[in-house]
Amino acid sequence: MRAPGTPWLRSFHAAAPGAVRLFVFPHAGGNAAFFHPFSARLAPRAEVLVVQYPGRQERFHEPCVEDLHELADAVAAELTEWAEEPYALFGHSMGATLAFEVGSRLHAAGARPRALFVSGRRAPSVPAPGPVRRASDEELIADMKLLGGTDPRMLDSPELLAVILPAVRGDYLATETYRYRGAPPLDCPVTAFIGDEDPRVDAPMARAWATHTTDEFALHTFEGGHFFLVPHIDAVARNVAESISGSISGSISSAPEPLNP
Incomplete structure (x- = not known):
């Protein structure tokens, strides 16, 4: 079901009274429905609200926002009333950068996040490579196949493509043209998750997230590529659930887990 009053948020599962609110930000080309299984694993310990970007699913007829700072401004303005309760942020790939930028804006407005979880993404201060955005359709599809995360049947269907x-x-345009503008570090714990075979981010790029918080930082490495999140969804959801539960008392459990077998 859609969260009341806004097309920007989707809610799939009920939460327990007093649960920490978790805003989830999808990857480039992604949509809210991708995180339905993630929401299922976190309910009812967290109230999961997934951001739905313009240009997909029920917002298909709206133009995409091709500037990440502009998108962060729009999302932050929409989430202001939802950030009155204790909340945390989770983003995968492009969504991780967007979660950071939105969290920075909400924090500046007086709504401090309890935690930030970033998945499959280099730190904002580490520039992204390009220019995939200028690639042909065939090259773009090849890059999507390389990263995974998209049903191969969709990539083989001209109608769906x-x-x-x-x-x-x-x-991709929004991601590759993004430049970090020096937002102050957050004062909440930051936890990063990466795959050990991700062609887009390695451990040093992920560790750079530590410079974007004055609180604790933890890095968890899993076997897999850019969408390691899919096979390791249980482990990631468990870490997030334990962390945001601890955030209620101001204590984030952030000890890194060993590499998954």
Whole structure:
């Protein structure tokens, strides 16, 4: 179901009274439905609200936002009333950068996040490579296949590609033109998750997230590529659930786990 009053948020599962609110930010080309299984694993310990970007699913007819700072401004303005309760943020790939930028804006407005979880993404201060956004459709599809995370049947269907490629290209444009503008470090714990075979981010790039918080930082490495999150969803959800439960008392459990077998 959609969270009341805004097309920007989707809610899939009920939460227990007093649960910490978790805003989830999808990857480039992604949509809210991708995180339905993630929400299921966190309910009812967290109230999971997944951000739905323009240009996909029920917002298909809206133009994509091709500037990450502009998108962060829009999302932060929409989430202000939802950030009155204790909340944390989780983002995968492009969504991790967006979660940080939105968290910075909400914090500046007086709504401090309890925790930030970043998955499959280099720190904002580490520039992203390019220019995939200028690639042909065939090259763009090849890059999507390299990263995984998209049903191969969709990538082999001209009809479905016509639907998803505009959002993918718009998100790639937003990601590759993003430049960190020196937002102050957050004062909440930051936890990073990466795959050990991710072609987009390695451990040093992920460890750079430590410079974006004055609180604790932890890095968890899993076997897999850019979408390690799919096979390791249980472990990631468990870490997030334990961490945000601890955040209620101001104590985040952030000890890194060993590499998954």
